[in-house]
Amino acid sequence: MSLVPTSNAFKENATGALQDKPLQEALGIARHHSIQTRLNTVAKMPEFETLRDIGRDLKNHIIANLDTYLLQFEQSVTTRGGKVHWCPDGDSARAKVLEICRSVNAKTVTKGKTMIGEEIGINDFLFANGIEPVETDLGEYIIQLRGETPSHIIGPALHVTKEQVEETFREAHTDLDPARNLEDPASLMAEAREKLRAGFLKADVGITGANFLIADEGATTIVTNEGNGDLTQTLPRIHIVLASIEKVVPSLKDAMTLLRILARSATGQEQSVYTTFSSGPRRPTDLDGPEEFHVVLIDNGRSAYLGSDLEEMLRCIRCGACLDHCPVYHSVGGHAYGWVYSGPIGSLLTPMLVGVENAKPLPNASTLCGRCESVCPVRIPIPKLLRNWREREFARAITPQMERSGLWFWAFMAKRPLLYRLVTRIGARALFNLAGQQGRLRSAPLAAGWTKHRDLPASQGRTFHEQWKARKSQAGKGARS
Amino acid sequence: MSTSGTGRDRMLASIRAGISRQAERRHGEPAPGKPTPLIPARATAPGVDVVGLFKTQLANAKATLDEVASRDDVPAAVARYLANNNFEARVRLSPDARVSGLPWDKAPMLETSRGRSHGKDPTSVTPAVAAVAETGTMVLQSSEGTPTTLHFLPDQHVVVISKSQIVGTYEDALARVKRGPDGALPRTVNFVTGPSRSADIGKILLMGAHGPKKLHVIVVDGEL
Numbered sequence: 001m002s003l004v005p006t007s008n009a010f011k012e013n014a015t016g017a018l019q020d021k022p023l024q025e026a027l028g029i030a031r032h033h034s035i036q037t038r039l040n041t042v043a044k045m046p047e048f049e050t051l052r053d054i055g056r057d058l059k060n061h062i063i064a065n066l067d068t069y070l071l072q073f074e075q076s077v078t079t080r081g082g083k084v085h086w087c088p089d090g091d092s093a094r095a096k097v098l099e100i101c102r103s104v105n106a107k108t109v110t111k112g113k114t115m116i117g118e119e120i121g122i123n124d125f126l127f128a129n130g131i132e133p134v135e136t137d138l139g140e141y142i143i144q145l146r147g148e149t150p151s152h153i154i155g156p157a158l159h160v161t162k163e164q165v166e167e168t169f170r171e172a173h174t175d176l177d178p179a180r181n182l183e184d185p186a187s188l189m190a191e192a193r194e195k196l197r198a199g200f201l202k203a204d205v206g207i208t209g210a211n212f213l214i215a216d217e218g219a220t221t222i223v224t225n226e227g228n229g230d231l232t233q234t235l236p237r238i239h240i241v242l243a244s245i246e247k248v249v250p251s252l253k254d255a256m257t258l259l260r261i262l263a264r265s266a267t268g269q270e271q272s273v274y275t276t277f278s279s280g281p282r283r284p285t286d287l288d289g290p291e292e293f294h295v296v297l298i299d300n301g302r303s304a305y306l307g308s309d310l311e312e313m314l315r316c317i318r319c320g321a322c323l324d325h326c327p328v329y330h331s332v333g334g335h336a337y338g339w340v341y342s343g344p345i346g347s348l349l350t351p352m353l354v355g356v357e358n359a360k361p362l363p364n365a366s367t368l369c370g371r372c373e374s375v376c377p378v379r380i381p382i383p384k385l386l387r388n389w390r391e392r393e394f395a396r397a398i399t400p401q402m403e404r405s406g407l408w409f410w411a412f413m414a415k416r417p418l419l420y421r422l423v424t425r426i427g428a429r430a431l432f433n434l435a436g437q438q439g440r441l442r443s444a445p446l447a448a449g450w451t452k453h454r455d456l457p458a459s460q461g462r463t464f465h466e467q468w469k470a471r472k473s474q475a476g477k478g479a480r481s
Numbered sequence: 482m483s484t485s486g487t488g489r490d491r492m493l494a495s496i497r498a499g500i501s502r503q504a505e506r507r508h509g510e511p512a513p514g515k516p517t518p519l520i521p522a523r524a525t526a527p528g529v530d531v532v533g534l535f536k537t538q539l540a541n542a543k544a545t546l547d548e549v550a551s552r553d554d555v556p557a558a559v560a561r562y563l564a565n566n567n568f569e570a571r572v573r574l575s576p577d578a579r580v581s582g583l584p585w586d587k588a589p590m591l592e593t594s595r596g597r598s599h600g601k602d603p604t605s606v607t608p609a610v611a612a613v614a615e616t617g618t619m620v621l622q623s624s625e626g627t628p629t630t631l632h633f634l635p636d637q638h639v640v641v642i643s644k645s646q647i648v649g650t651y652e653d654a655l656a657r658v659k660r661g662p663d664g665a666l667p668r669t670v671n672f673v674t675g676p677s678r679s680a681d682i683g684k685i686l687l688m689g690a691h692g693p694k695k696l697h698v699i700v701v702d703g704e705l
Contacts, residue, residue, distance in 0.1 A: 029684045047521045057516040064503055064512040067496045080665055086489035138690055139681035155681060162683035185682045193691060200691075201600055217666050227677040227692020230633045234669070245496070250515060256651050257518050267680075270541070271616040274692065275672035282668050283661070285625035287576075287597040289668045299492050306499020307506055 003121050003149060005354045007338035010361035017332040022161045027333050030158050034324035037268030038375070044270070051261050056379040058254055059315035062246070063306065069215040069248045070297065076218025080280030082293035090120035093242070093298045097122060097207070100240055100294055101131055106204035109236075112222060112229030113137035114209025115318055116242045116298055118150060118340040119353060122207070133207075134199040136228035138192055145172045151334030151342060153320040154266050159333050162188070196228070206232035206290070210243040211262070211317070212255045213295070219279035220295060221255060223262060223272045230276055239278065239290040244298050246314045252277070258317055261377040266319035301353055309388045313348040315378040322372035322382060328365055337362060344372040344382045351389055360398055363389035424463045432461035524615040524649030531614045535647045538617030542675030543688065544696040551703045555641055556588035558699050559606060563591070566695075568637055573602035577626030579705045580608050580641055597628035598635060605631035605693075606639045608705065610670075611654035612647045612698070619698065620654040621671040629669050638676075638693035643705045 006013065017023055042048050062069060074084040087093035101109060109126060111117065111133055123133040123144070135144040139157035143150060145168050150156030157165070166182045169191055182188055208229050212221040220241045222229040233239040249255050263272040282289030305311050323329045323343030334342030339359070341349045347362040356363075368383040376382065393399045394407065413420045435441050435458030443451045450456055462470075486494070503512070524534055539546055549558050563570050571592040574580050585593050598605060607627060610620040619640050623629045632638060648654050651672070658670055677692030688694055 026683070033684050045521060045523070047519055050519055051521075054516045054519055057513060060513040061515045064500065067493055067500065070493075070496070079663075086487070086492050088488050088491050088495070092488050136691065137681070138679045142681065155684075157681050158684070160683075162685065165682050185685045186687050188682055189679060189687045189690060193689070196691065197600060219666055219670075225677070226679050226690035227633050228690065230629070230669075230671070231691055234629045234633065245492070252655055253518050253652065254515070256520075257516075259651070260521065269674075270538070271618055271672070271674040273542075273674050273677060275674075277666060277670040278668065279666045280668060282623075283625075286623055286668055287625065287628040288630045289623060289628075297492070299495065303492065303495040303499050306496060307502025307504075308499075311499075311503070 003118075003124075003339060005339040005350065005358050007350055007354070007359035007362050010336060010338060010365055013336035013338055014332040014365075017336045022164060023159050023333050026159050026161050027330060030152075030155070030324070031330045034268065038265065038321065038324070039268075041264045041268045041270055045260075045264065048261070048264065051257060052377055052379055054257050055261050055317075055377055056315065058249070058257055059317075059378050062248060062250070063311060063314055066245060066248070066303075066306065069250060070245060072215040073213050073218060073248050076214075076216060077280070077293070077295055078218075080218045080293075082218065082280045082295060084295045084297055087296055087298050089300055090298070093120050093296050093300070094122060094125045096296055097240060097242070098126065098129055098131075100238060100292075101126065101205050104204050104237055106131055106238075108132045108134060108199065108203045109205045109207055110134050110136050110199055110203040110232045111140070112206070112208035112224065112232040113140050113156065114207065114242050115150075115153060115340065116209055116244050116300075117207065119300065120242075120298065122242070134196070134203065136196050136199065136232055137224070138189065138226060138228070141192055141196065142168060145169075149335065149340060152323055153318050153341065153343075153345070155320070159335065200231045200235050203232075203236045205238045205240060206234075206236040207240045207242060208233050210241050210247050210295075212258060213243055213248040214252055214255055214277065215248050216251050217277070217279055219252075219277040221275065221277050223259070223275050225267070225269075225273045227274055230274055233276075233278060234289055237290060238292045238294065239281075241278075241293075241295045242298065243295060244300065245302055258377075262317055262319055265321040265375065265377040305352055310348070310352070310385055312380050313345070313352070313385055315380050316345055316349070317378060318345075319377055321375040321377065325371040325375050327367065327369065327371070337365070344386070345380075348380075348382065348385050348389065356389060356393060356396070357398055360393065363387075363393065421463065421465055425466070428459040428463045429461055431459040434458070520650055520652060521615065524613075529649070531649050532644065532647050534649075535612055535614035535617060538614060539612075539675075539698060540617070542617040542696075543678075544617065544675045544698055547697065547699045549699060549701055552643075552701050552705050553584055553587065555583050555699055555701060556585045556591065559639055560588040560591045562639065562697055562699075563604060563637075569603045571602070572604045572606050572639070573598055573631060573635065575605070575607040575627045575631055577608050577624070580606050581626075583641075598630040600634045602631075602635045604637040604639060605635040606641060607631050609640050609642050609646065610659070611657045612640075612642050613651055613654050613672075614647060614649050615651070616674055618651070618654075618672050618674040619696075620651075620658070621673060622658055623667045623669040624659065629671070632671050632673065633692045635693055636689070637695040637697065638673075639697045639699060641699045641701065641705065643701045643703065645704065647700070
């Protein structure tokens with residue numbers, strides 16, 4: 001039921017994305033917006049780098065004590081009158097959500113933005129079972145109307161231009177005057193606000209995600225700017241929280257560490273507008289709030305990566321900074337990655353969640369430039385982990401034959417220094433001679449992929465080894481004289 | 482992952498197997514301990530003007546501020562705010578005595594009602610647990626006197642606090658949350674930093690997405 005990945009078609013997807021004019025326009029705006037905004041905000045917080053260290057250490061501690069904190073969380077939720085449902089995979093999570101919805105004959109479900117909800121394809125599943133899911137985050141609402149998946153972790157409709165939103169609303173809101181003026185983006189938002197208000201008030205169940213689960217308080221946390229998540233979890237009779245296991249944190253004080261780095265990394269705000277801690281159903285004397293509180297805890301393959309060379313990806317707090325700073329993401333946007341998560345973190349998570357054989361190109365869709373790691377609030381060494389995926393692909397013979405042969409050949413040579421030097425010497429001279437006066441090549445054997453678009457700068461005729469040797473002997477002479 | 486047992490058993494078994502692998506990889510080194518949280522100095526350094534910082538940060542968060550001398554001045558301040566902005570002179574009050582108990586008869590033009598919102602109230606007036614200087618954040622909680630719907634459904638949200646409720650950090654504010662008899666958090670604690678907004682349409686920042694379009698804070702010099 002969940003979304004079928006098209007990640008193996010990354011190259012084709014990317015080619016399409018590069019030729020997609022509205023997408024390139026939207027990406028251009030995003031690119032200019034996010035990097036500077038984050039920088040400005042980080043500059044105002046002298047402790048920011050230390051907070052990142054603490055965030056990393058905190059997450060490492062949690063990952064090493066995950067069973068303890070999850071059990072503590074379960075107990076605290078239960079004490080407050082809520083329920084925790086343990087779901088090993090997407091199937092069991094979807095079934096549990098449906099069961100809860102059916103217990104009150106739910107017709108409509110409102111949804112706050114939840115990436116795990118996207119991951120398990122909860123919308124399509126509910127719809128197929130006769131329940132209407134209404135996305136309430138403005139970005140999610142836009143892409144739901146367009147029948148698309150999110151192209152960014154925190155800005156799901158980042159790929160959509162203002163003009164396209166107008167077009168989408170005109171098509172979807174057919175009950176409104178077709179001649180209405182939607183020139184001003186504020187009028188688009190006002191229209192969505194009006195439309196969704198009705199949804200909030202009639203929904204039987206509200207589904208949100210969770211940024212954190214607070215173990216000792218039994219509370220779940222959502223962070224939003226719109227307030228849609230709060231309406232989603234306050235107005236209906238039932239509040240369901242979808243959360244993956246690594247979202248748990250020991251205490252409120254620890255959550256504050258992550259809250260101080262999350263918004264600054266995600267949107268460059270000092271703090272998001274709404275951060276809400278929810279625990280249990282409404283108290284007997286409360287005037288509003290849900291009557292039932294359910295937390296659906298989802299593993300979906302994560303625990304298998306604990307204690308592996310990839311476990312550091314489980315530190316991710318889903319801020320999207322790595323997407324905002326990635327030259328590849330900037331060029332092709334999120335949909336090229338072919339599934340729910342995109343950008344550098346998507347290239348790590350997608351192989352975990354759909355199987356690396358279904359996401360072969362993703363670990364390779366990176367120049368390993370390291371910008372992602374330099375901004376990650378919990379210091380996930382993304383380039384290193386991408387290389388670990390590449391090694392796994394090689395070990396499992398998933399890497400294309402051509403590339404494998406190339407790597408095998410290189411390894412063969414590199415293990416035989418004399419042969420290596422001889423061959424590279426011949427190669428360097430051959431390229432030098434081929435290039436002639438210009439010093440660059442219009443085409444070269446085995447390098448058509450490069451020379452199709454630009455010239456290949458030619459070798460200067462001597463290998464690095466030779467030049468280094470020459471330089472050292474030169475320096476040696478200098479020192480003696 | 483084994484396919485027998487309950488989902489809970491299977492998940493815990495798989496997590497514990499992962500934790501054993503971690504121990505092997507550490508080769509006898511201890512598991513990573515819990516780091517001590519760090520509270521930024523912005524609002525805690527000696528000599529910091531916490532109230533001044535709060536006002537600056539509140540403005541940065543695009544909320545508005547009014548200051549009055551005593552609690553008796555609040556109703557007139559609310560009426561003035563609504564009139565100056567051409568908002569309807571109708572407010573829904575938190576039943577909590579800190580707001581409900583204000584002398585609303587001093588603003589006779591103002592239509593007041595008490596209780597939760599069902600989405601028909603243009604403006605709400607609520608108290609707060611505390612106001613946080615570090616980011617200009619209002620901390621609100623649910624209780625029988627402070628329904629959560631008043632924090633999200635109205636178009637304008639007016640928060641009334643006394644100056645003594647302005648604290649430096651989130652931690653200071655959380656310490657003031659009124660807990661249940663068993664020490665439990667209330668159903669909800671809201672951190673609110675400015676009015677609702679979204680940049681989901683073409684990355685253009687627009688105010689008033691789903692929650693209140695305006696957040697107005699009235700600080701009372703004396704007690705509430």
